[in-house]
Amino acid sequence: MFTSRIPEREIAERPAGYGGPNLSPVGLELVPHAFAEGVYALMANLPPKDNNGVVAGRNAALVVDAGITPEISAKIQGVAAGLTDRPLRYLVNTTYHGDHSFGNAAFPDEVVVVSSRANRDNMADLAYEKQTRSANMYGDDALLDAVTTWRRPDLVFDAYAEIDLGGRVVQLHHFGPGNGPGDTVVYVPDTRTAWTGNFLCHAGTAHMLLQGGPEPYLGSLRRMREALPELETIVPGHGPMGDGPAAVDALIGYLERLHDEVLAAVEAGRSLEEAYAACTDPWAEALDPGLAAALARYPVPRGLAEQGMLALCRDLHRLNILATYRLYEQHR
Numbered sequence: 001m002f003t004s005r006i007p008e009r010e011i012a013e014r015p016a017g018y019g020g021p022n023l024s025p026v027g028l029e030l031v032p033h034a035f036a037e038g039v040y041a042l043m044a045n046l047p048p049k050d051n052n053g054v055v056a057g058r059n060a061a062l063v064v065d066a067g068i069t070p071e072i073s074a075k076i077q078g079v080a081a082g083l084t085d086r087p088l089r090y091l092v093n094t095t096y097h098g099d100h101s102f103g104n105a106a107f108p109d110e111v112v113v114v115s116s117r118a119n120r121d122n123m124a125d126l127a128y129e130k131q132t133r134s135a136n137m138y139g140d141d142a143l144l145d146a147v148t149t150w151r152r153p154d155l156v157f158d159a160y161a162e163i164d165l166g167g168r169v170v171q172l173h174h175f176g177p178g179n180g181p182g183d184t185v186v187y188v189p190d191t192r193t194a195w196t197g198n199f200l201c202h203a204g205t206a207h208m209l210l211q212g213g214p215e216p217y218l219g220s221l222r223r224m225r226e227a228l229p230e231l232e233t234i235v236p237g238h239g240p241m242g243d244g245p246a247a248v249d250a251l252i253g254y255l256e257r258l259h260d261e262v263l264a265a266v267e268a269g270r271s272l273e274e275a276y277a278a279c280t281d282p283w284a285e286a287l288d289p290g291l292a293a294a295l296a297r298y299p300v301p302r303g304l305a306e307q308g309m310l311a312l313c314r315d316l317h318r319l320n321i322l323a324t325y326r327l328y329e330q331h332r
Contacts, residue, residue: 010132010180010210011326015276015318019311021048021238023099023133024140025072030079033241035191038168040083041235042076045299048238048312050099053195054080055188057165060089064186064195065237066103066113068133069146073103090114090163092172093153094184094197094237096122098133102143104151114163116174117156118182126150173227175199176220177212185224192232194244200224200234202242203250204288205309206316213327214259221252239309240294254282262324266332275325276318283313 014020028049030042038056050072053064061084067073080088088108093101093115101123104113123129129150130143137143161172171187179198186195194200200221201207209217231244257280265275282288287295287310295305 009128011323012132013322013326014135015315015322018315018319020136020315020319021312022138023049023068023136024138025049025068025142026140028072028075030075032079032083035188035193035233038084038086039188039191039193041193041195041241042079043235043241044238047240047295047298047305047309050237051195051235051239051241052076053186053235054083055165055168055170055186056084056086057168059086059166061086062090062092062163062165062170063088063107064092064235065094065100065197066091066107068099068102069142070103070106071142071146073106076103077107086165089165092170092184092186092195093119094186094195094199095119095180096129096182097180097198098129098143098147098150100197100237102133102147102150104153105149107151112155113151113153114155114157114161114172115153116172116182116184117158118174118177119180119184120153120156120182122180122182123150123152173224175223175227177216178220179208179217180211183220185228187228187231189230192230193235194228194231194233195235195237197237200244200247200251201236201238202234202240202291202294203246204282204291205236205239206283206313206320207251207254208316209255209258209320209323213324214255214262218252218255218259221248221255224248240291240297242290242294246290250288258320258324262321263328266325266328272322272325276321279317279321281314281317283310283317286310287313 042052183199
């Protein structure tokens with residue numbers, strides 16, 4: 001088995017012609033989807049911009065992720081206030097990435113920010129994080145002046161924590177490294193729904209391997225599958241919600257193949273360009289039909305949504321090959 005140390009920072013290199021997800025908040029609206037009274041997904045109207053969540057019990061409410069700017073943070077809080085009159089007491093960051101956490105500082109001081117210890121540890125260099133996320137702002141300079149402080153979590157956990165909102169318990173899980181070193185999954189048992197941030201997206205979506213490579217990620221996914229056997233629906237940080245077990249199985253299959261093919265290319269002494277050509281591309285021709293059907297429910301022209309997601313998946317797949325190749329190359 002190939003093993004490696006988790007890099008301290010995500011890879012900065014990108015494939016030639018890489019576009020990546022559009023994180024600009026321009027045009028972003030958050031559309032509530034109710035799973036039960038007090039449990040809502042806040043779905044971005046323009047995928048792949050960021051989704052959020054609101055969970056409320058008898059005594060308090062919790063928000064999932066803070067948005068990329070103070071303006072978006074205020075929008076999230078406004079939508080939450082319209083869905084529940086319970087006081088907002090908690091904010092959970094599913095990842096340290098700025099599009100999920102830059103808005104922390106715009107939440108009131110009495111709101112407790114919670115995340116994994118690994119996420120908090122990675123909220124250390126605001127300038128670097130702004131630079132990294134700015135590459136996906138597509139000309140929008142909202143991060144330059146709007147984001148001046150990076151509020152770190154007030155409360156951290158290592159592997160598991162619970163928040164009791166009054167008659168509704170929210171579980172927080174850190175299964176291990178995935179997209180980043182500290183991915184946090186927010187699970188509401190009574191609705192069998194999980195907010196998964198960048199850790200897990202709709203089956204058929206390309207994920208981003210920015211730190212650590214396929215094998216640590218595979219271990220984390222298998223731990224998630226064991227820990228949440230009753231999981232039904234995931235609300236990812238980006239893109240449409242979907243079937244949780246199907247998403248886990250699809251990503252495990254993708255990462256296993258990516259590991260095998262890239263490792264074979266490195267061991268054979270092939271160049272990066274040769275590795276690109278040698279690796280199976282699930283998005284060479286079309287999107288997964290289930291993902292395409294989920295995108296059809298968005299208020300944008302279906303062809304445009306599918307075309308944009310297909311281009312993004314191709315970009316992310318090449319990024320995954322590059323990141324895995326560089327990692328394995330170091331340990332050749």
